[in-house]
Amino acid sequence: GKNCTIRAALAPGNWRLELGPSHDSSPFTVSARLIGGDGNDGFAQAEVIPIGQVRTEELGENDLEDWFTFTVPKDATTDANGGREMTVSLVGTLRPGCIIYPLGDVDVYGFRSPDCEHKYVYPPGTYMIGVRHAQPLNIRQSYTILVK
Numbered sequence: 001g002k003n004c005t006i007r008a009a010l011a012p013g014n015w016r017l018e019l020g021p022s023h024d025s026s027p028f029t030v031s032a033r034l035i036g037g038d039g040n041d042g043f044a045q046a047e048v049i050p051i052g053q054v055r056t057e058e059l060g061e062n063d064l065e066d067w068f069t070f071t072v073p074k075d076a077t078t079d080a081n082g083g084r085e086m087t088v089s090l091v092g093t094l095r096p097g098c099i100i101y102p103l104g105d106v107d108v109y110g111f112r113s114p115d116c117e118h119k120y121v122y123p124p125g126t127y128m129i130g131v132r133h134a135q136p137l138n139i140r141q142s143y144t145i146l147v148k
Contacts, residue, residue: 007064009041040066046128051086051147059096059133059141066131070147074124083123088116090131092143097132 006017021028038060040047046067049055057066072084090098098116102108106125114120116129133141 007035009045038063038066040068042067043128049129049145049147054144054146056142056144057131059131059143061138061140064133064137068129068131068145069126070129071126072122072124078124081121083121085119085121087119087148088114088129089146089148090116090143092134092141094134094141096134096141096143097130099130099132101128101130102126103128 017030017032019028019030039045041063042065046069049068049070051070051072055068059066072078072086078084088098088100090096100114100116102111102113102123103126106127107123111123112120114122129145129147131143131145
C-alpha cells in the first residue's frame, strides 16, 4: 500500500538499482521509465547565472528542481572585505524552495551557509543555487531569480 518514486539524472551507461522489502515476506514490484529533463536538473547541469542579471525560468509539471551556479571573484575588493555582500532573490508564482551551497573553493571557516532572500558576505569562490518546485508538482511554476 506504499510507494516510492526515485528521479535521477544518470549519465549514459549501465546502472544497477537494489531494492528490498522492509519485511522478508512482503511482495513488491519495480517499474522504470525514461523521462527527459530540462537541462539544469542537478549540479552537473547547473546553468551559470551572472551576478546582477535577472533571469526568469519555469519549473514544468513534475520538474522538481533547477540548478544554477555563480562565482564571486577573488580580487583586491573581496580580499579586503572578506567577500562580496549580496542577496539571492527568488520570486515565483508560488513560493519555490531555494538553497545555496558553497563549493570546495569557498573558504567556509566561520561562514554560515546563506539563505535565499538574506544579505550575506559571500567569500570568493563558486556557489550552487537549487530552486525546488512548490506543491502541487503537477502544475507549471514560473519564477525570477537574481543574484545581486
